[in-house]
Amino acid sequence: MVEKDVCNSCLTAVRALRVSLVDELEGQIDSLLDVLVTREVFTRDDREDAACQPGPRARVRKVLDILECKGEEAAGIFLSVRSLQRQHPKEGNTDQLQSKEYYKVKQKHKDVLRRRSESMLFYNTRHGEKILFSEYYVNLQLVDGHQGLEIKRHEVLTFGQKRLCLQQKSAAHRKIQPAELFSSANGIRPIKKVLVTGVAGIGKTILVQKMLFDFGGNEDHLAFDFIIHMTFRDLNLIDKPTNFRELVLRKNRHLAKEVDNILANDNKLLIILDGFDEFRNYASCDVDVFVTEPDEDAEVKEVFGSLMLGELLPNASVMLTSRPAAVNHIPVGCIDRYVLIAGFSFDEVQDFFARYFQDDTLADRMFKVASANDLMLTLCYIPAFCYIVCCILKESKDLGGESPKTMTDIYVQYLVALLRSHAQARAEACLQGQTAGAAQQLSDTVLKLGRLAFQKLMEHQTLFYSTDRDVAALDGCSFVSTFLDKTVTQEPGCTEEVFSFPHLTVQEFFAALYCAVTDQPLPDALQGTASPSEATDNGHLDLFYRFLSGIVSKRNAHFLSRQLGLRCHEEKVESYRHKIIRELTMCCESGAHILNYLHCLFEQQDPSLALAAQPQTLRVNVSDATLSQMDYNATKYFLNLTKGKIEELDLTGTGVSCSALRDIQPLLLRCESLWLGENNLDMDAVQVIADVLQVSESITYLGLGWSNIGDEELLALCRAIRVKKKLKELWMEGNRVSYRGLLSLSDLTPDPLKKVVAIWNNSTDGEPESLCNQESINVNFTDDSTWEGWGQWVFKRCEVSSNDKLVMVLHKVCNVSVHCLEAQWAKTFYSQLSQLIKDRIECCTEDDMCKKLKKFDRILDL
Incomplete structure (x- = not known):
């Protein structure tokens, strides 16, 4: 009778401790299952029933349910194993088993990351061609600090000046190495969330590849057990609720056995999220609906927001990359360190030339050509454009044109250089006019790419799906892989292909080319029909207009006609020239x-x-x-x-x-x-x-x-x-x-x-x-006319300003009490300003910006 009471007390204890056991055992449930099987408390089928549950907490609950059916003896053994683990957490058999399997999966993951990151992907890499990352990687300049994250009209075109400013102010902004991203400068405040920002083409994805490459090669400077890499391009393809555990396993099935231990040991986990600006939900990530468990289903933006705000995996480290235009949408206050990629230094541009040309004499000669051209040299500070310039110089002996003076010159020569580089024999035949049919096919392909670029640019889209009509029209066309990147993602029962131009500026160039050589009407904005409110779109089509102007210029129109057989419409050329004059x-x-x-x-x-x-x-x-x-x-x-x-x-x-x-x-x-x-x-x-x-x-x-x-x-x-x-x-x-x-x-x-x-x-x-x-x-x-004119001038600037710029002006002109200004001009000015703010609030879709505008609305309504 006494023995039965003791046994009953074991089962009762398990029941009474159920809630606390879920919290206590979630980080070691897989190794605990192995011990229970070894002690013959569980069968292998029991272990499989528990292991197939979605998430560690669900596994613990399943183990406790099975114990209910096993009786008092099983409960007693379970409690003794638990007691041993609590007394000797680092010496017990369970941790030895865990450590062995954990280490095996850790090494396998490093091998996978090494294999995935060992090749450098240039825009015109031939199919099957392998360019070793270790041979072509050039150091990037990383600057510690929140350096100019405001939106610019076009990031690429402002970068050259920023690059020079950064070089002059290097003493004020600490340059850091990739290995130091999560190291605190003062050793006091822990660094958990790092935002890496930089203009398009500056090397954000290359930096990610560098970190994965080093980690996969057992470089010890990153003190993590695991790095999980995700891209927002892939996350865009998920249109139904999911959980973080499944997101990890989408491209890392080799982690399945240890994924719960990995997530439980989150202080040794680095999560890299690349390309936040490409996330289709980037404007709505400051969520108020959170998930706290890795196996809890939610919308992707809620999972991401919970991760960034520390509600999910609070001890994990996170690195987020983004272009500057999107950083205002990152949840406020969650970033511990801001890092700006400042591209190449002058010496690193030289290093890139040496690695690209693989011949010191040739590299020196080409670098002198680039250095003599201010535009080329400015662009070379941006890694993606440094590659484009090298590509042009490599083919320059065949292009027969003068040194490029404008952005359009560079891209026109880049287009021809890529076609030559990718299919040399066929392209030369086409470009020299030896095969009329082949030349026509080449022109048709360029035009189809141009139509896709134009249609999607007008719709503010940079990602295109295989089901899209304009993408389908490219099926079977030659050279498509030269200019379109393809991502293949697999869902149960379906495979999705997503395409994009390798760089936004490449899409803008192709769109302008299509508009110039077809009867496609000019965009409404170019016709001058846009309203003032529509003119504050941060220069969405600025670079498109510039490319269009350069393409219809006499020298580039002649070059394209000679090299690709593409002729600009004479009527459109003259119309555009008259428009510029007007x-x-x-x-x-x-x-x-x-x-x-x-x-x-x-x-x-x-x-x-x-x-x-x-x-x-x-x-x-x-x-x-x-x-x-x-x-x-x-x-x-x-x-x-x-x-x-x-x-x-x-x-x-x-x-x-x-x-x-x-x-x-x-x-x-x-x-x-x-x-x-x-x-x-x-x-x-x-x-x-x-x-x-x-x-x-x-x-x-x-x-x-x-x-x-x-x-x-x-x-x-x-x-x-x-x-x-x-x-x-x-x-x-x-x-x-x-x-x-x-x-x-x-x-x-x-x-x-x-x-x-x-x-x-x-x-x-x-x-x-x-x-x-x-x-x-x-x-x-x-109260004189001077101030009335001043008020009109300021209000006119406010009307045509973006919301970001408007807030900057409001900070200046709203620092005086309206009620202290009895002049009629002041009453009129601040009344107009108040109405403008209300109109902007009504149209604003950004929560953070709405809050800022509402603050000034309250000031002026007092």
């Missing part, structure tokens, strides 16, 4: 944003177009976009072809630097109005402006609002103004100027300075009497 004239006369038209003119490389534009006034507005060296080149190209006075040059919010101002100094001397506000101008930059003021016979109006200038900078400007005494108005709102600095202007007002605007500076109510009597110096708002 738009340039209109923008110069109205002061509208002109930068993309300047790029289109630059791509044409035809001075007669600029000379044909005869605006009555020359107003050049390139504001509100961080300018790259290519942007400055396009601006200089146009203005150097014009003569006489530049009535207005607006460089507001362009990130202009001292070196850039020096570069365009001859143009500044021709300006009547020069607007340089919202740039961080140091003393060196201010000195360039002062040099212009000392010699210019034209400059009359100067704007330096919110440019971080203080008293010392103002004194330098005052000394320069006294030389020529031509400047009539100085706008410097929102700076650090004190009354002491303003006093230095007293002898310059009211002649020559009729107006000095110094609102929102370092002022107090106790202003000196001398300044109170200076009507020319405005330190407070008034």
Whole structure:
């Protein structure tokens, strides 16, 4: 009777401990099953019944259910095994079994990752060709810090300038190695979530491959047991609820036996998620529905959001890669480290040339050619474009053209170079016109690719499915694999193929080519029918327009006709040329944003177009976009072809630097109005402006609002103004100027300075009497027409700004109580601003941006 009570107490204990046992045993359930089989408590069938359950917690529950049927003796043995494990967690038989199997799977996984990452995939790799990663990989520059993650009009075109800035500021931003990504600089705060960002083609995926390659080769610098690699392109194919465990096993079935131990040991797990910007749900990942278990089903975005926010696998390390345009959608506050890939350094570009050409003499010669071309060298800092440039140079002896001067030149030559490289014998026959049928087939293939690129670009799509009509039309076409990447994913009972161009700019180029050589009408936006609200789409078609302009230029049109038999429509060529002339004239006369038209003119490389534009006034507005060296080149190209006075040059919010101002100094001397506000101008930059003021016979109006200038900078400007005494108005709102600095202007007002605007500076109510009597110096708002015009100018900028830029402006102009402004212009201005914010909130689809806009809406509604 006593023995029965003891046995009953074992079974009762198991029942009573059921809830805590699930938590306690989930990390060792597989090894526990092995012990129970060894002790003959469970049969092999029992073990299989438990092992087939979805997830470790479900397995524990199944074991406890089976024990109920086994009786008291089985429960007693189970409790004794559990007790042994708790007393000797690292010495028991279960851990020895686990360790052995765990190690075997760990090594197998490394072998798999090594095999998957050992080849370098270039855009024109021939089928079956193997290019070893170890022989072609060139180090990337990784910079620690949140360096410029704001959205740009086109990331690739702003990168060259960023690259130079990073080189100059290397001391301020710590350069790190891939092995250091999860190492804390101070050793205090643990690094668990790392965001790696960079423009398209900069090497984000190559960095991922480097980490997988090193880990697979047993490099010990990454202190993880397992790395799980996923791409958002693959995750896009999942349209039904799933769980993290299944996501791991989709491409890692070899982990099935130990997957639950791997996930339970999450402090030794690194999860790499590549290409967040390609995730179709990237704008809705800040979820409020969480999963906490690896085997819990949910939508992919909920699984991802739970992982990033630490609700799922809280001890796991996560590396996320993304282009800058999407980072604002990553759940707020979850990132421990921001890392920017800064591409290649000058030395690494040389290293890439050496590895590509595999001949030191040839590599040196080709590098000198690239270095002599500013555009080529700028692009070479981006790894993907460095490869394109090398590809062009390799084939240049056969192309017979001059050195490329524009982006379009490079891509046209790239197109021909890839065709030659991929099917040399056949392509040469086609390109030399020896086989008319083959040449026609080649042209047809290019046009079908162009149609696909155009249709999807207009729909904002970069991923195409095999069921799509335009993709199906490419079936059996030659050279398709040269320009389209294919991903094959398998689901139960179905195989899905997903295609994409290897680079967004390649898609934009093909789309422009199709538009140029077919009767496809120009997009509505290019016809000038887009509304102001539609014009704030972050330049979705900017690069497409530039490629189109370059393709219909006489030199590239002739080159394409000669090399590929593709002829641009003459009517469309002339129509486009007239459009450039018309738009340039209109923008110069109205002061509208002109930068993309300047790029289109630059791509044409035809001075007669600029000379044909005869605006009555020359107003050049390139504001509100961080300018790259290519942007400055396009601006200089146009203005150097014009003569006489530049009535207005607006460089507001362009990130202009001292070196850039020096570069365009001859143009500044021709300006009547020069607007340089919202740039961080140091003393060196201010000195360039002062040099212009000392010699210019034209400059009359100067704007330096919110440019971080203080008293010392103002004194330098005052000394320069006294030389020529031509400047009539100085706008410097929102700076650090004190009354002491303003006093230095007293002898310059009211002649020559009729107006000095110094609102929102370092002022107090106790202003000196001398300044109170200076009507020319405005330190407070008034009710005159000056401020009414100022309000209209600011509101016009707000109307055409993206939401991101609008928020930046609102931070500046909403730092004053509306109720303190009794002037009618102020009431009208802030009323219009409030309505604009409400309209933007109504159309906004981004939660984080909505929150920011609503904050300003509340301020203005007070």
